[in-house]
Amino acid sequence: MKLTVPKLFLAAALVAVCTSVPAAYQEVEEAEEAADTGGYAAMLETIRPLAARGDAEAQFLLGAMHEKGQGVPKNNQEAAAWYRKSATQGYAKSQNSLGEMYFNGYGVPQDYAGAMEWYRKAAEQGSADAGFNLGEMHYNGNGAPQNRKWAIAWFRKAADLGDVEAQYRLGWMHFKGEGTGQDYREAVKWFRKAAGQGHPASQVCLGWMFQQGMGAAQDYRQALHWYRRAEARNSEAQNNLGEMYQEGLGVPQDDAEAASWYRKAAERNHAEAQFRLGSMYERGKGVAQDLLLAHMWLSLAAAAGNRDAIKRMELAETGMSVQQIEKSREMQKEWLEKHQ
Numbered sequence: 001m002k003l004t005v006p007k008l009f010l011a012a013a014l015v016a017v018c019t020s021v022p023a024a025y026q027e028v029e030e031a032e033e034a035a036d037t038g039g040y041a042a043m044l045e046t047i048r049p050l051a052a053r054g055d056a057e058a059q060f061l062l063g064a065m066h067e068k069g070q071g072v073p074k075n076n077q078e079a080a081a082w083y084r085k086s087a088t089q090g091y092a093k094s095q096n097s098l099g100e101m102y103f104n105g106y107g108v109p110q111d112y113a114g115a116m117e118w119y120r121k122a123a124e125q126g127s128a129d130a131g132f133n134l135g136e137m138h139y140n141g142n143g144a145p146q147n148r149k150w151a152i153a154w155f156r157k158a159a160d161l162g163d164v165e166a167q168y169r170l171g172w173m174h175f176k177g178e179g180t181g182q183d184y185r186e187a188v189k190w191f192r193k194a195a196g197q198g199h200p201a202s203q204v205c206l207g208w209m210f211q212q213g214m215g216a217a218q219d220y221r222q223a224l225h226w227y228r229r230a231e232a233r234n235s236e237a238q239n240n241l242g243e244m245y246q247e248g249l250g251v252p253q254d255d256a257e258a259a260s261w262y263r264k265a266a267e268r269n270h271a272e273a274q275f276r277l278g279s280m281y282e283r284g285k286g287v288a289q290d291l292l293l294a295h296m297w298l299s300l301a302a303a304a305g306n307r308d309a310i311k312r313m314e315l316a317e318t319g320m321s322v323q324q325i326e327k328s329r330e331m332q333k334e335w336l337e338k339h340q
Helices: 005-020 022-037 040-052 056-068 076-087 092-104 112-123 128-140 150-162 164-176 183-194 198-212 220-233 235-247 255-266 271-283 291-305 306-317 324-338
Strands: none
Touching: 022 150, 040 056, 056 076, 056 092, 076 092, 092 112, 092 128, 112 128, 128 150, 128 164, 128 235, 150 164, 164 183, 164 198, 164 220, 183 198, 198 220, 198 235, 220 235, 235 271, 255 271, 271 291, 271 306, 291 306
8 A cells, every 4th residue: 555645635635525514625625735735744733633533534544644654653553543443434445454454463463364354345345455465365375275266356356446466466377377277368468458557577478478479479579569668677678678689589680789688687686687698798799708797797697596607607617717717706796795
């Protein structure tokens, strides 16, 4: 649950406008002015009396501010108390948030059964967040026996309401055949929905499906399109773009461009990209040959468990002096200190 207080408060104000008497309308007007200034103190001055009088939306906002420590000291017990006041009035957002408190043991004793009860109340009112949370509980077997069919049912309810994480999970479950028959076309369908909402992992998965021709006709242009949409926030997309340029898939073959994309991913600690970049330095493809850099990148990939990198690193060492290997290890240490 994310809290951007001014926007949420304005939404609360709109609810109040539709349900309150004229005196409350004036309070809402004042609250909107306070929200516009971005001042938490001014917001609290308006929210607290509304919450005390039993306004469920105000109680939710007050609970969220206590949970996040926004305008008040962070206090999970106080947050849970306000969520409960609102949740018992049937306010779905508070029911979901109270479920999260029970699930994580924040402000209340950890209680999976309690979490599931509140999630279910919220989900039955159409809360996509709660539906996703129920799917997660059934998927992992928290508070109930692990049941992938129930998980996929709840993920689908949330996904149909537009929940991007649920759409992504449905894509994976159809891809792997968890809780349902393996269905690549259905996987593409759900990855596409999430990708369209800007979900980087789904964009990469969708690009990979187009690259491989799984669940959709092979289409390198579509693969490139989705990798490029994701690359700013996803090292897997950067690595895959490197592969596309190295192999000339949908673009002219270009080792230098491939090395550039591998470097971006490698700098974000992507082991496969580190292996590929190290191999290019070893052979002098797309970059000037440099055994020290080759060994450094291969060593980083090997340390992350990349088996191909282990073999390549050992092969590279046969052409290096002891001093070169020691220097490369110093470079590796410096890189790790800088990036971790």
